[in-house]
Amino acid sequence: MSRRPAVRPTAHWIALSAVVLFLVAVLVVQGYVQHLGGSAADGAAQPGSAAAVPSAVAHGGPVVATRKGLRTLAPPSRTVALTFDDGPDPRWTPEILKVLSAYGAHATFFQIGQQAIAHPDLARAVVAAGSEVGVHTLTHVNLGSAPTWRQQLELTAGEQALIDATGSTTGLFRPPYSSTNAALGDAGWQAIRAAGADGLVTVLTTQDSEDWRRPGVDAILHNATPQGDAGQVLLMHDGGGDRSETVAALKRLLPALAARGIRVTTVSDAFGLAQTSRPATFGERAAAAVTAGAVRVSDGVVVAVEIALLISGILVLLRSVLVVIVAARHVRLSRRRPGRPVGRARTTAVAHTVTDPVTVIVPAYNEAAGIEAAVRSIAASTHPVEVIVVDDGSTDDTAGIVERLGLDGVRVLRRSNGGKPAALNTGIAAASHELIVMVDGDTVFEPDTVARLVQSFADPAVGAISGNTKVVNRGGVLGRWQHIEYVVGFNLDRRLFDLAECMPTVPGAIGAFRRSALAGVGGVSDDTLAEDTDLTMAILRDGWRVVYREDARAWTEVPADLGALWKQRYRWCYGTLQAMWKHRGAVLQGGSAGRLGRRGLTYLLLLQVLLPLLAPVVDVFALYGILFLDPVRVLGLWLFFLVVQTAVAAYAFRLDGERIGPLWTLPLQQIVYRQLMYLVVIQSVFTAIAGRRLRWQRMQRYGTLPMADEGPASAAPADPASASARRAG
Incomplete structure (x- = not known):
């Protein structure tokens, strides 16, 4: 009857699997958030057909709502709805807020969810300064080319990131890589429809400062300045790279617009949009905390993993x-x-040959497959040895095999099974010599092994x-x-x-x-x-x-x-x-x-x-x-x-x-x-x-040990089955 194992590994593997699955989940979150988003700048041309874009959208106003029927809104004259994309950025968003504050202006910041999760204080600072935030997806992905599940994830998680940071919802959305209504393609229209289904109003642009190109302060100022009195939705950036030119251009743009009597404000204020933001419910805040927490945990774990990799x-x-x-x-x-130890010499050892006889102890439990080869090899040593085989209660013929060999200097001690340490101690007690060699029953020596081994006892x-x-x-x-x-x-x-x-x-x-x-x-x-x-x-x-x-x-x-x-x-x-x-x-x-x-x-x-x-x-x-x-x-x-x-x-x-x-x-x-x-x-x-x-x-024995006359050093690696057959023959 087989014994029940003392340790059941189930709990170990459950724990290990849980750790590995957690790590995989964390890395999937990190990989998605940090490495599957888009990196091109907003305003960059997006090729594709525009056949599916309704004429009312292609030739309508930059604010597009689709949830309760399609409608577009145009900004009032002598009004600029100032917008910033791709933030918040710890370097440039505070600089832009300082400029806005200095000139009493406000703006709408369309923020990437992963950035808002990383810098929630900046999202709160935008709202506290009287500006507003809008959704710019979670990872800045092109929604038009994304599958439905990812569109929903990007919109929902992007909004949850802002809820977690500010405690309020937002109804405003800008698709990454969007531009004017006329430049809208089928992919962009698909993104607008997805956002509308999620209750979001899409905000396109009418005027692009092209600061994403970094063409120089004068060029940005020229591109951002309205040429007439028509209202505009102006696109600028507070994230996505070096925005020093944007900050410098904004410092010149705001006083110039004020001098012309042009009002600079947020999208909601410019278009008279009501209830674009409200305090989030407890459920919304809880869901947002889970989403943001998952991203932050993944960030922390990845840092820890990188440290572990470095170590x-x-x-x-x-x-x-x-x-x-x-x-x-x-x-x-x-x-x-x-013949001498190679470490630090602590005694004045004399370099001489050790010739003292040696007792070799072989603890053996059910070693019938290899005990003959082991004992013969030891007995054939060039150094004087006595061999003590301690049979530790074997149930096979281990002791009998050794006894029938009839080798000089080899004796067998039989004892009830007590484990290898007890068998070794029995052999030590029976040893005749000061120098003792211990060897497993599945091991063979070369003729000079013992002689070489004991030389360090000099x-x-x-x-x-x-x-x-x-x-x-x-x-x-x-x-x-x-x-x-x-x-x-x-x-x-x-x-x-x-x-x-x-x-x-x-x-x-x-x-x-x-x-x-x-x-x-x-x-x-x-x-x-x-x-x-x-x-x-x-x-x-x-x-x-x-x-x-x-x-x-x-x-x-x-x-x-x-x-x-x-x-x-x-x-x-x-x-x-x-x-x-x-x-x-x-x-x-x-x-x-x-x-x-x-x-x-x-x-x-x-x-x-x-x-x-x-x-x-x-x-x-x-x-x-x-x-x-x-x-x-x-x-x-x-x-x-x-x-x-x-x-x-x-x-x-x-x-x-x-x-x-x-x-x-x-x-x-x-x-x-x-x-x-x-x-x-x-x-x-x-x-x-x-x-x-x-x-x-x-360990199971296979009978692959070569006999002393076969020479272990020159013996070819043996196959267990063929070696056993050779022994039987």
Whole structure:
């Protein structure tokens, strides 16, 4: 009967999905508001047919109402209805209001909704100064070419933006890109009809100052000055660019018109329009607050996302540069001081060959598929070893397989199932020697692995040594991705940790320890699911050094399917979080403990926790950039980081003596494997925050380990099925 899992991930994925959906919604709002509107100036020619425009509109007055039958209004003589489009603008709208106030004039400001949401104080300032506001859509889109749903959204949201800012409704509307009645085309007429259906009166123009062209102050003044006594609706702009020429021209225009006895006023006053504005109802204000709030939240979230992207980019680049520089130094020091640790020397270590015998402990639970290959490879070591296989209550023939081998120096200890830490402690208690190597039951050694691994014990300050774990079953795309991760991620990081003297993990696949160091920390703890990380951190905090031997290689199996990979990495990540929390006090300590805390834990927190947590944001924002921004720029940035990662990977492969062929899968790794890894981190963090305890999840074995006489270093990557068939044969 299968056991019920201790942690049900449903809540995690609901929370993650909610966050992602919220982010998507926010970016959709931001993309629509900021990047789907028009950017051309009002008054610019809009090509198209005018066949559908009624003659009464084409030859009528500039104010057009359609809700209760079609009618147009013309302005009275010696009157200028002064209008400004495309604001409010924080630079130019206040300047224009100052000029109007100085000459006792008022105007109608047709404001873009997104601008009013961004600067509601300016919309209120317009009304407070005795002028009025009108709708100019939400995003300055050409309504005539927009579908019906967008026409309605632009008009409704544009008016709601003004309600949110001023607390009042408006009945005035000017379509973006509109001009005079005679220049009205079918698209513009469609926009007028849509506005009329929404209860808005459309205001066109009769005189265009053409300040949007920025032709110079004299030209603007000439274009804005009425040539006779006929009333005019004058178009000017307080937003959409540099309006210094508009301000300068207005300072000359207003006194000139006053001298001619021409009244300058708002549209409502000029045309005698009643009830174009009224206080908004509670429902209208609430709806407006929701609309404006959504836009403001999207603005704030996008700023936060941009900061997160900047942090992510900096972390990725810093890590890439740092690990390459450190790896190069690590190689130089390793060549200069063979057999000795490459970090800061704390003792006067004698460069000699370590020949002391070694006890190799192999904890085993249901390892029948690979235990023979593992034990044979260890027993074939060129260094003197005793091998202790601790069978932790296996239900298969693991212990029997080892016993039937009849190898000298190999013994089997049987115990009831108690978990890997208990099995390791049993082996430690039975060990005959001071130097102990721990190896997983799915791992094989090369003949000189043990000899190379223990050489760093020439320095008496070294308490533990990490070896170089290599992937055996690297066939297939998933195997290649993990092979890349082991070479580039794990081993480059270990070189960095070695030089910084803050190695957080001696992997269970290959690690060497002094028995005295193990005794000093009470052996292997079962407090976390990452017993190897917990043990390593404890040894560092006890004052020992932990180093890396890249020339001591162990070959291990990795998961061959995504489900098994998920279980393994979930356990690793959750266990690492447990160990980080358990040893958080190292941050405040000195010596090797302080180096672990301030260097190692900080690195893990930033690169293995924070960066993966930001990764979904990066991916969602990348899609946003492709849809709403410049896709070429976004793809170019992605390609840049891919090139950087490929260069780092190629360097890491060169250091490890690996062929670079598998790197062709790196682009695919960025869009498949990377997502799996950050989802693992996200679920692990959720689990840790929830205070849940995760069960041990053992990895499936595939029997792909080569026998000692096959030579792991030269063995071709094996297919699990064919390897199992070969064992059976």
